[in-house]
Amino acid sequence: MPRVRxxxxxTGYLHIGSARTFIFNWLYARHNQGTVILRIDDTDVERNTxxxxxxxxxxxxxxxxxPNHGADEFYxxxxxIDLHVKLANDIFAKGLAYRDFTPAEHTDADVAPSGAAWLFxxxxxxxxxxxxxxxxxxxxxxxxRxxxxxxxxEAVTFADLVYGEQSKGTADIEDFALLRSNGLPTYHMASCADDADLRIxxxxxxxxxxTNTFKHVLIFEALGATPPAFAHLPLLIAPDGSKLSKRKHGPVVSVTTYRDGGFLPHSYVNFLCLLGWSPKNDREVMSRQELVDVFTLEGVNRSNATVNFTDADPFDPKAVWLNAENVRALPLDELAARALPFALAAGFHTDEAQMRQIAPLIQERIRTFKDIATVADFFFVEELAPYDAAELIPQKGDAAMAAAALEAARDILQTAEFxxxxxxxALRAGALKLGVKPGQMFQPIRVAVCGRKNAPPLFETLVVLGRETCLHRIGRxxxxxxxxxxA
RNA sequence: GGCGCUAUCGUCUAACGGUUAGGACGAAGCCCUCUCAAGGCUUAAAUACGGGUUCGAUUCCCGUUAGCGCUACCA
Known part of the structure; x- marks a missing residue:
């Protein structure tokens, strides 16, 4: 039974790349009935918050x-730290490490002959x-050290489950630190000590x-432990080829950006899975269970994957598409419940009952829940935002036709079965009577009640809005x- | 600089030596249609470059180029 961590x-928020690493670990464990261990690597007291x-x-x-953040064990x-220090001292006791009294300021390049790497x-x-x-x-x-x-x-070797046989000459590996001069373990030491102790x-x-893995293999061996299996994942990079960083790319690297942008968690998980991994069968939209069933390390590829975003749009178009697919598959009650907070956050007054009415009208029109603000705004407001009167004029028509259509609509809506x-x-009959095409009749009404030309289907919209609101807006x-x- | 890794449409990817190099997103066009959306159909779009090996290379080997990573008493 595998144990992954x-x-x-x-030292910051959850990075999109870290999230993917977690997901791959989680999928691997769930696929193989293994255990997911969440371990907070907080040995850097200076930077941890x-x-x-x-x-x-x-x-x-x-x-x-x-539950428990998706993990089974937590450390x-x-x-x-006591364990890490003890194991470091064990390595020292075996003669596999030595003390380096060089003052901290002198450790860098000044000791390294130009051209070659510093070794010791x-x-x-x-x-x-x-x-x-x-x-x-x-x-x-x-x-x-x-x-x-x-x-x-001559060399340290290991078989990476993704990158294959790896080998590096010992002549190219420097004498790395195990314990710092303040007595605390370095990342390499703490990480390997825990991985060994937790039987990862x-x-x-x-x-x-x-490349750090060569050092880690050395530590595991010095500890008398069998090194675990290693699987390295290709990195996620920015469109310009550089690695994703908070300083350079801003909030796009944080998972909370997607959360706040109105993504379904699963869409995001699904999207991240498709970066650097493929089920090899052209499947893209997959449920969580499907992902668990089909996930293997053999499906992970070796080249870095670009997350596609721009200054104008922080979201990868494929993530948006996946989310739209999942939104369309949502039961209407759930759609309403999930969309409600975004409507409220956009400053609209509404409630779950109204959202439930609107849900079928927006399901195919929102890609993320944040779209609710631009797609369904007219359902929530008392008075429509000002719009250009020209919008009311139908195709191949004029202001007189618009007026006639609206007047007819006003009469019809007063008596029609709502x-x-x-x-x-009733409205089709009205168009016939006016001698205009249905579309020429509908467009002025649509603009009158929605405030714009592009909107959900007219009749359903009118019903949700209610007779009174419709008549008022047509009057306006x-x-x-x-x-x-x-004028 | 040294060491390591990588290289298929704009992007994510498929093709375990033989395919008209496939799919998806995005883009364009057409259809459907009360607008938008959804849906359907269609089109454009790739094997970084140069050498080998082989009857045959996207695929295997070497080199070049490019990108990324590591080279801390950071993780």
Whole structure:
């Protein structure tokens, strides 16, 4: 039974790439009846914040992958530091690590010969244990470095489940730090210690960790543990090819942007799955269960995937399309319930009952719930926003025709049976009587009641609006027409 | 700079040596139609470049180019 983990560090909101990594871990575990472990990698006390942790939980919860943020077990690295330090010291005790007393300021490129990578400080790596112990006992600060076995071993290898056989020469791996001079573990140490201790079987993470994995394999081996299986995921990048970053790309990299933009959680999950993974059968719109059933690591590909967005539109068109597909499939009650908060947030007065009436009229017309504000606004307002009188004039018609149509409509709506069929019959008959095409009759009415030419089907709209509102708005339209033509 | 990874329509992707290089989004056109939307049909659009291997390369190998990642006492 596989055990996978998602290990975010709480230094910002939940990033779209992190969300995808979590989803892939989750799918892999659910597909294989495994366990999802959520581990907060919060060893960097300087940058961690509670607000960030909360927003990561919010993001995971919105994804709607189950209780407890979709995870089965929960850990916090900061509570396990004693373990990390103990295991680091075990490695030191085995002679597989050494103390490096070089002051922090001197660790960088000035020691590295130009052209080659920095590997280690010879004086530190080769120091006698007597001197090392003496300086440590004297209280001199040091970082504990892994002693990469360049003499006894040519390369470190592992088989990545996505990228295949990986190998890197030990001569190209530097003596990386295990413990910092403040005594706290580094990311590499803490991560591997926890992965080993929690018996993680599969590490599924971003490809940015691919080269770190050679170090991790070394740590697992030094710990006497069998390294877990690794599967690296291609990265999500911006349209310009650069990696997604908050500073450069703004809120598009946060999952909350999609949440607030009126996406269904599942649409977003579905969309993210399609980035860097394919079921290979041309299926795109899939339910959560279908995704679980069909997800495999073999379906993950190796090249980075671009998230398509622009300054004008932060949402990838495919995500929007997927959401529209899911919206159309929603039961009307659920559609109404989910759309309501967005109508309210847009400043409209409405309630669930009214939303339920409107639901069938907007279902095929909104792509995200945020569209409710531009698609259904006229249902909510008392007085329509001003519109151009010219809008009232039908195709191949004139102001006189518009006026005649509206006057006829006013009479008809006063007496007609106020339901779809009744209005349909009465208004068509009205058009016939006026000698105009149905469309020429309907358009002025539509503009009069909706305030624009493009709107849901007329009869249903009239019914939802109610006789009184319709008559009032038609009256207003006649006034507008009159004042414009006489002015 | 060193090391690693990647390269199919604008974008997401399919094609485990042999296809007219397929699908989807987006775009364009047509149909349907009371407008819009939805739906149906159609069109444009790709194997980065150069060498090999092979009867045959999108596919395998090498090189070039480009992009990304790692190269911290950050994760």
């Amino acid at each position: 998602f290990a975010p560090s709480p 509670q607000a960030s942790l909360d927003s990561i939980f919010d993001g995971l919860d919105w994804l709607d992958l189950g 916090r690295q900061s509570e396990r 400080h010879p004086a530190m790596r080769n120091m006698t244990s007597e001197e090392s112990d003496r300086r440590a006992a004297a209280g001199e600060p040091f970082v504990l 892994f002693r990469v076995p360049r003499e006894t071993r 079987s599969h590490i599924i993470r971003g490809q940015d960790h691919l 339901n779809h069929d009744g209005l349909d019959a 339209a006649l006034e507008i027409l009159h004042t414009t033509t006489t």
